[in-house]
Amino acid sequence: MSWKRVCSANDVAANSLKQFDVDGVPVLIANLGDEFRAYPPLCPHMEERLEESGICEGGLLTCSKHLWQWEMRTGEMRGEAEKPLLLYELKQENDDVLVNIEKELEYEYEEDSEEDDDGFWD
Numbered sequence: 001m002s003w004k005r006v007c008s009a010n011d012v013a014a015n016s017l018k019q020f021d022v023d024g025v026p027v028l029i030a031n032l033g034d035e036f037r038a039y040p041p042l043c044p045h046m047e048e049r050l051e052e053s054g055i056c057e058g059g060l061l062t063c064s065k066h067l068w069q070w071e072m073r074t075g076e077m078r079g080e081a082e083k084p085l086l087l088y089e090l091k092q093e094n095d096d097v098l099v100n101i102e103k104e105l106e107y108e109y110e111e112d113s114e115e116d117d118d119g120f121w122d
Helices: none
Strands: 003-008 016-022 025-031 036-039 054-057 060-063 068-071 077-079 089-093 096-100
Touching: 003 016, 003 025, 016 054, 025 054, 025 096, 036 089, 036 096
Parallel strands: none
Antiparallel strands: 003 096, 016 025, 025 036, 054 060, 060 068, 068 077, 089 096
């Protein structure tokens, strides 16, 4: 286990997201109002930066680009989402927000389809 301090609890406003760099690993911290969560910074759908396109409301995270949604406490899919949200283990000690980073969590993205030589999709 490798617990790393990410930020102060005061660095992320209630019901908002903010991205931080932790020893070269990008981490998105969400303040749900009563607790914090930590995620990879990109939407698992189309690599949108959730700090810019993410909306936190009522315990749900919505990517405004294609309206995928997740339950923020568990990462479970809601609505149109087809992949769960990955979560880093997080704890709060006094005013410090710490994340357990053993390795960077990353999503697998599908490659764009390309036409073959006779004009048909693979």
